[in-house]
Amino acid sequence: MVLSRTSQYAIQALIYIATQAPGVPVLNRDIAERLNVPAAYLAKILQNLCKHGLLDSFRGRLGGFCLREGMHKSTLMQVLLLTEGPDFTQNCILGLKRCSDETACPLHLRWKPVKNKIIAMMNDMTLEDLAKAVLTGKYRLADLPVAAMPAR
Amino acid sequence: MVLSRTSQYAIQALIYIATQAPGVPVLNRDIAERLNVPAAYLAKILQNLCKHGLLDSFRGRLGGFCLREGMHKSTLMQVLLLTEGPDFTQNCILGLKRCSDETACPLHLRWKPVKNKIIAMMNDMTLEDLAKAVLTGKYRLADLPVAAMPAR
């Protein structure tokens, strides 16, 4: 039913960054605080997202993380393929190695449509869209009583 | 996207048992072999299912595990509430502690219908149904080239 903590943190952080003014680096520390997430762990995750081209990072004063040019249009699927692994869409509910309509487990008939819906959904949701949703104030990114709405 | 290994093994084992003649105990060893799953680990899982009333167990000669009377009608949801924990249906995609329409994360609008579909599906599928599907020969429970179809 769930994504790994790593994926959850990655998505939360990316959406948060997407809510901020583009081009202005966001501090790892600030993201961690806002999301109420361990900062050192989050840093590792963000570094990984950098390495795979979703983020740009800047060191030193005025440093931080920015969405790389054009990456506002990234989908959740692009993120999950990084954080959950490239066979995220393959491996499936009963854990069978081979999954096809021919070598199907007994859940297949019921599960496959749902799975396809999940995949379509992840392919459809962009960071930009999700950030907009957050900026309406109707949705929250973290558990804490919204300490501060995203400043800009 | 996934269930825990424990849940996968539990579901596989229960369906397998449901395909066997009722009242005749099935050996842990046989289930493990058929599913290609670690026997000692599976034993723990089956013991747990016993403790929670889904299975009956018998020791000694002619021992093994049987579905408890009436439990052919058990749903996957009943199993998952045991193996994934009682808040299986609560905790959700971004990991927020509180989840409601009022305190919703930005995925909520898209995710909730899918989540409800999953829950409905799990509530709807019974061991009996799944066992029948397996017995048609069209579906498989494990990866191995079906060594032997369920004997009875």
Add this chain to the structure above:
DNA sequence: CTCCTTAAAGAGTTTTTTGTCCAAATTATA
């Protein structure tokens, strides 16, 4: 009663995931 077979119980191990710490590299700015 004795032997064999099986599950039960519990402790222990291994692997994976999650999280921490610290020293180095980089950069703006005073």
Add this chain to the structure above:
DNA sequence: TATAATTTGGACAAAAAACTCTTTAAGGAG
């Protein structure tokens, strides 16, 4: 140039999940 702020990288630690081993209890058959 010195300083403070920041990411980077690597090693490490803790927790959780997956898996194993060993011993005991129970039950059936000779």
